[in-house]
Amino acid sequence: MKRTVVQKAFHSVFFILAGSIVGLLALLLVFCLPLEPMRLHVWQSLYLLEDEFGDSEMISGYPATLTGNFTDCLMLENAVYQNEEHSLLEQVLYMYRKESGQGDGWAAGDSLVDYLEGVQQPREVEYARYWHGYLVVLKPLLAVTTLGSIRIGASALQLALAGFVCLECAARKRKMLGAAFLLSLPFLYYVTLYTSLSLSICYYIMCGAVLVQLGLHKKMESRGWYWEFFLLLGMVTAYFDFLTYPLVTLGFPLCVYLYLSSDKPKAAFVKALAFILSWMIGYGGFWAMKWVMTDLLVGGNVILDGWNTLLARTETAQDQNILSGFLSVLKQNLSVYDNWGFYLPAVGIALWLFGLLAGCRKGFRMDSVKYMLPFLLPALLPFIWIFFTQNHSGQHWIYTCKIFAVSVFALICAFGKGIENYVRTD
Template identity: 30%
Template structure:
């Protein structure tokens, strides 16, 4: 859970400090970095920073938008790496504190569920990693937006999720993107009393987020191919085929192996004990509930939240190889399942029907 990604952070920094002679449009579309032949990105960054002589070459990374560079480059101009990480940690703590304050101020009864889900993400590790921070910021800001604006109409919710899909594709490095769908979607479902409308929202909002996410990604390849007169789809689709192939090192990968790989990251004694205590707490409250006779209606109310909790597993099925290899950070998708189930239990199973 606490593992950082120095490899990808080094790539991000190498992308940010690149100063080649290519035209601006080409650099924006291809996103070059300089590496030392035979060395990993971490070592290349160290050598580059210390002006070590050696056999260098340029690498392009055209399949992503690399939107994080819009923020990272100015920060590197003003601060050193340690300062940026300190700022990153401070801003994230401030956002979490503001969310919890706003939840308390607005009498939002799911603050405990939110805290438990956030802890599953390991915010300490996120604050020290550039790669893990991008979607984390988008998720936190979307939660703040929903708490501050009383989004009730389906059209407003879909507009928000569509834009979140676009922003996720722009900023993210394919880490755990579903948090920008799952967390705001759960908060929107919490406001809905009709389970049939809630189920429809799960489908429509997930679909519109996917359209924004995939459309923005494809937009990079289309725009880049047009501006550079070069087919960027070859690299992008080639890598996509690898990530979705359900094969690794010439061996078939099963969905249960993928789930097991991701689950074992959170298979830690403190988390197991916490889950047991939470389960005991909910079971005790459910037994003491005065309106358990309306069990069917409560289960129907719970259905949309169950559907949201299954979204990460659908992602593991689609991006099978990626989730199998990079399980040590893709496990964070499971926090969506935790948040959806906890909020669903609180809203539908333990709260008196309206």
């Protein structure tokens, strides 16, 4: 069922407004939970966090294996902080916490320890730019268990999600899609995700989205639901994520859509462009609604602060023009793959794919290439993202680099789609 531009615009506005109300109510609800069990469990987890204050790399010398200790400590303090001077609504929207860092700097780990130990802290800070939707999940978990248990559970959940995706692909006779998913995971530095609260959020969202597609693709495609699907994906990402590597929640589902689509390549490509726009509207619109709601409901200058931060994060790399800055930041992000741990898998994947092509009995038809071309769009998304977010991608390259898993997934999917088309028409 086709929808007009006006209908899509109406749905977008409705979903963003309704989602903002639901998101705020969910946060208000979890902030009513008792804090003492949460504080106790975070206190019991301090030994684990303090061991990582000085060295948050899971594998020493490999920066991209970081545990995300700094941001995780922010998240944990946000989960247990309370100041009677602020109303419930003010705390939820401004996300106040105590800070022990000197000057304008933040010392997240020390601040968390000092707060739990009752040490006098020099100032209170806020972090109103983000939704902090992760607290909807984190606070209930902390009410019943410690960070160590959460990490153990996360490792099992992350493995299960990857397994379910591969099983669903196999069940639908899309083994190449499952293989592409599995082979792209190392480029997310998957092995370290379980250690980080903040750096695993986008993985959960991405896997959930892919599983929905595998189960409901035909219905979503026939009823024209994909615009709303990508809109909601952008909204959910803005709600839960800390601006880590959000592009994977767009890139992976986009590849899955292109792979499963029954449309001709040109039509699928045009729709994919529309879905990118939908995700951007959901992501940017829902994030902006947080600023608007905060200023409207409790007052302040969050809209101005958010806008200024957006401008800063999209600036060129320091002391460089836009092209040299892009190349510099790109090199920095790709440097995390500059080791034999990735050379060997990359060579193995390439040999496997060319072996499959060579196995085509009548030679690979050039007609199948047109089914591969739309995948260039998601494959190039990480490069486009870095071009427009040089400041952020340069400062946080140790985790923004994970977006290049999208390129790997897209390229393997492209070969899979081409080979699948060959088999279908042979």
